[in-house]
Amino acid sequence: GENVEQHPSTLSVQEGDSAVIKCTYSDSASNYFPWYKQELGKRPQLIIDIRSNVGEKKDQRIAVTLNKTAKHFSLHITETQPEDSAVYFCAASPNSYMDSNYQLIWGAGTKLIIKP
Amino acid sequence: DGGITQSPKYLFRKEGQNVTLSCEQNLNHDAMYWYRQDPGQGLRLIYYSQIVNDFQKGDIAEGYSVSREKKESFPLTVTSAQKNPTAFYLCASSHHRDSQDFFGQGTRLTVV
Numbered sequence: 001g002e003n004v005e006q007h008p009s010t011l012s013v014q015e016g017d018s019a020v021i022k023c024t025y026s027d028s029a030s031n032y033f034p035w036y037k038q039e040l041g042k043r044p045q046l047i048i049d050i051r052s053n054v055g056e057k058k059d060q061r062i063a064v065t066l067n068k069t070a071k072h073f074s075l076h077i078t079e080t081q082p083e084d085s086a087v088y089f090c091a092a093s094p095n096s097y098m099d100s101n102y103q104l105i106w107g108a109g110t111k112l113i114i115k116p
Numbered sequence: 117d118g119g120i121t122q123s124p125k126y127l128f129r130k131e132g133q134n135v136t137l138s139c140e141q142n143l144n145h146d147a148m149y150w151y152r153q154d155p156g157q158g159l160r161l162i163y164y165s166q167i168v169n170d171f172q173k174g175d176i177a178e179g180y181s182v183s184r185e186k187k188e189s190f191p192l193t194v195t196s197a198q199k200n201p202t203a204f205y206l207c208a209s210s211h212h213r214d215s216q217d218f219f220g221q222g223t224r225l226t227v228v
Binding site: 006034042104106107108109 | 219
């Protein structure tokens with residue numbers, strides 16, 4: 001089955017610098033890759049997602065890139081701010097929603113620390 | 117907010133007792149999910165349901181049970197068979213698989 005690995009587990013960057021979090025997946029059939037941000041004690045919130053027919057997607061300071069050949073996708077946060085401090089999760093969807101056992105497969109999370 | 121409501125926010129249970137966590141959504145979503153999150157860990161899927169009266173086991177279903185009698189509701193029962201139930205439980209729903217999950221605010225369960 002699908003396996004998603006996320007690195008690093010903890011990332012500390014200076015405020016204003018960029019942060020990059022990487023995920024790799026194993027199932028080449030995966031076609032949907034969301035990124036979630038979870039602040040301490042709160043629910044995960046979708047921040048950006050990408051589908052397998054697109055290589056890059058940007059939303060202000062956040063971008064996601066997808067390399068289908070290498071089976072990895074990355075989250076890029078530019079001009080980091082203190083409010084970016086949180087745990088970030090990647091996920092991959094290995095099946096079409098029409099399959100009987102589809103589900104999101106989650107990475108283990110990255111704790112992003114923004115140093116003032 | 118978000119259209120998916122979990123209750124209660126905090127729950128305390130004595131060892132040996134069953135307890136049921138509520139999850140309700142008004143988003144008209146077909147699919148609903150229960151995840152468990154332990155401190156410093158990612159999300160692990162307990163059960164999921166794609167349609168009323170049908171549900172599937174996730175990765176860590178042992179000691180848990182669910183029902184899906186209504187589209188809007190997907191309650192999770194943590195049974196006494198769950199050896200380490202203290203955790204943060206998140207319910208989510210989605211219209212279909214390749215669309216975002218909407219999460220509830222979570223229930224923090226503590227066994228005392």
